[in-house]
Amino acid sequence: MITKEMCQIVSHKEIAADIFKLTVEAEFVGQIKAPGQFVHIRVTNGWDPLLRRPISISSFDKKKNQLTMIYRREGKGTQLLSHLDTGKVVDILGPLGNGFPVGEVDKGQIALLVGGGIGVPPLYELSKQLTEKGVIVKHVLGFQSESHVFYKKEFSNYGETIVTTVDGSYGVKGLVTDVIKNLSFDCIFTCGPTPMLRAIKQEYSNKKVFLSLEERMGCGIGACFACVCKTGNDPLGNSYKKICSDGPVFRAEEVLI
């Protein structure tokens, strides 16, 4: 069930340079099915900015009916969002899409969670759920530079966590893909910029790889055809997946990116 709800803000703070952690109370938390689902946020009562903003659910608490999102302040919409104080309400549509299939990896197996920048947040709930299930999790988290790093400690609670930064100001200098080469694992779950996803998809076509994709969205629920991507193995080139409602998480071989 997708619901539109006026959600009260429980806490809202900047946890790294331009990175905000927002926790709200929402009835629809009960409807969340898997880590990696997202919500669609209206940042104003007005009509400029017009569209909702898709933000991943980073973690949730079904007992408290709370969900947490982590977002980067970028453009007009997230700027406005970042000014909303605790106690105010925000209009959220969710939960949307299909998340990471926790069932695809078994107890005792090794899952590698690879996040790039603002692709990191949805992996947090995933890591928690995999750990609870007895899966061994390893994390590789890539950021621009030290000031952008967040959640290193939180991820470390669940398993080995390697941080890379492009400029080397924190952790390993370089890209996440440089680091992954040296790790052993059974399966990859990843979310981040498309070039990163593409590299992982190509390099590890022999492994189970799950990608969480991003695209500019209109409706967020599958009605407007804004967010399609082509599917793999389609000679006619006509078939497609909607990232908002069929995804955002796909098996790597399902989609062309």
Next chain:
Amino acid sequence: MITKEMCQIVSHKEIAADIFKLTVEAEFVGQIKAPGQFVHIRVTNGWDPLLRRPISISSFDKKKNQLTMIYRREGKGTQLLSHLDTGKVVDILGPLGNGFPVGEVDKGQIALLVGGGIGVPPLYELSKQLTEKGVIVKHVLGFQSESHVFYKKEFSNYGETIVTTVDGSYGVKGLVTDVIKNLSFDCIFTCGPTPMLRAIKQEYSNKKVFLSLEERMGCGIGACFACVCKTGNDPLGNSYKKICSDGPVFRAEEVLI
């Protein structure tokens, strides 16, 4: 000097049904020349609503650098304005236009101040200044009904104050023009809906009458020609006054309304 200033809100409250009293701190208070001038308020940082809203200066305090406005919550812009709490800042352009000529009436003479609805506020500072000068002031204030009445007590401090309501739920039932007939005075200062101004102008063409006009505005400073009105005694019909910069206060015979 017209200034654009980010003004801090000192107090903001609803004083009658949908009528708000807003006091802000502004450096430009020192520049105010006469009662009846106005300011142009930007109610959002965004672009929807786009235009500033013209609101009269209802009173000011040069020592504290404070000015007070009284406005009715009507459409989109004043709705947004009404949600701004004490302590927030609001973008104000002012002081604008030319106010009521206090010098036109002498000590000991009787000035009649006639306000209709949201035309009442600018008369308040006028009444104060006339009183200080030794002019005898009388007020006739017209409202829709009891719940809309405001500032009856404040005006009473300066002189006789008759309130009329259209439905008779408070004060005299009827229009302000019904009441004025029975009063004696040397001069009228008035602000309110155009039909009221028109009636007063016609009825008292033998007296000194000063009208404060309203018109939809673009720039508010005289540059865009949005707010013109035709002038009296102009056979060619080409001459005009700009309400924002030549007015909003005019001698009745100066303008065609």
Next chain:
Amino acid sequence: MSRLNVELPGLKLKNPIMPASGCFGFGREYSQLYDLNLLGAIMIKATTVETRFGNPTPRVAETHAGMLNAIGLQNPGLDKVISEELPWLSQYDVPIIANVAGSVEEEYVEVARKISQSPNVHALELNISCPNVKTGGIAFGTIPEVAKQLTRKVKEVSEVPVYVKLSPNITNIVEMAKAVEAGGADGLSMINTLVGMKIDIKTGKPILANRTGGLSGPAIKPIAIRMIYEVSQVTNLPIIGMGGIQSAEDVIEFFYAGASAVAVGTANFVDPFVCPSIIEQLPELLEKLGFDHISECTGRSWKQNGQLAYHRS
């Protein structure tokens, strides 16, 4: 007594509010959010003969009080729409208006002929104005003679009334409306989107992969209102108005301008419940404004005060 029921050629509507084509797919997604029976009608996504993938992504970009889209008529194709989407929609007691598109005249004619035979399709919306496809589309929508010809051909084969959807990207909307009226149109639907572009400040390139896209949303409302105002005074065709509608007040404004029903597009993305909320709020607003029935509002902006409202169907 309902204040909202209206009759237009082919359409007996419980209320004059419908989602606009392309903003509601074939109804499946919104059916998870509310009961589609609440709607006056549904304008389904443009249908072409063949399955179309449409344009590459990004396909949408946000603008001030508006958005650009360049979906490019992605749709499952005529056969699938007839065999899967329309039968699924038939569980609802809601007339369907099928949006008909194509690259060449023959294609429009084939889609119109076949889709108009579906039992729950009560009218066609002839999409001669989609700005996002390379061939056809907009060309049909900009040359009156071509539009008239196409309307005539489609009318010949259609089993249901035909509403022609006009493009606002033209010099003279009145001339176009008269041309399609002469071609036999039963009604008009207006407006489609305005061609626009947004450039990414960082990359220097257009945000949309298709470069240009169609501008919709509140930003274009004044243009829609003006065009409906002009056209409604010089044709006898009922108009389904659209372009930036987001509230019950907007609906009234469109009726005042000359519309007899309205469609809501972009606002569905902002508030997926916008159609049922408008339907719920309208009676009260009509009451407040002193109307017994919404049809009294049609054309009020240009009718003489005394002149009575009339039903056009």
Next chain:
Amino acid sequence: MSRLNVELPGLKLKNPIMPASGCFGFGREYSQLYDLNLLGAIMIKATTVETRFGNPTPRVAETHAGMLNAIGLQNPGLDKVISEELPWLSQYDVPIIANVAGSVEEEYVEVARKISQSPNVHALELNISCPNVKTGGIAFGTIPEVAKQLTRKVKEVSEVPVYVKLSPNITNIVEMAKAVEAGGADGLSMINTLVGMKIDIKTGKPILANRTGGLSGPAIKPIAIRMIYEVSQVTNLPIIGMGGIQSAEDVIEFFYAGASAVAVGTANFVDPFVCPSIIEQLPELLEKLGFDHISECTGRSWKQNGQLAYHRS
């Protein structure tokens, strides 16, 4: 080194930012707010032969992220502009672009001939596109052959380069641009406003006394960008871009689309200091984006990556 100085026919500008015609009067009011010498140029209010009162009020109405105006070319008339306004403006070291309007060809020609002789008028902006006057105006702006003819006539008498201001209310902006280029235009200025309407929900009547008005502001920016993108690729004329500009980022977007200078209209009403703030912010933004000079941005959205920027003057 300045990153902002640009050269266009007749215009040596210290920066490419100027207030748009009709939104700045003849400069007197804004001169009380800041030093007009900061501006790249000033486009003054449309001038006609005779004094004009213009349309009845209300003349403006607000829309979503935009506004409608129907001023109706109110201006003091050619003689007064030449004898009072231009001499007053000559105290500033700022080139003036005179907006020339009229009802018939002869009127345009007379205004152009006389006003172009004023020493501080460095260029004319031929206003063939004002949507708010009954005669002339928009008709000149919608028929390419008529526009070409008018351009030629004005060119014959003008002592300074002529920029033709294009109307967006047409089917084919490219055809129009090419027509005025063939007529001898030295540059283009685009876009003027889109014809729109707003109806008062309470009265049921249009808010503007003139009923329709010209839509300006951020709402129309995507249309301006698209048109400049299209036109800049097929003519050799430099373009002064306008339509919804409110920030330094918007200026860059217009340059990317193909503009060589820009004008700011409606945003002056929202923030009277918008022009000087943009001028102040531009160098830093250019630095951030990696440009040594703003002219490198012109046409970037359609030029091949390797292709060098060129000065067109």
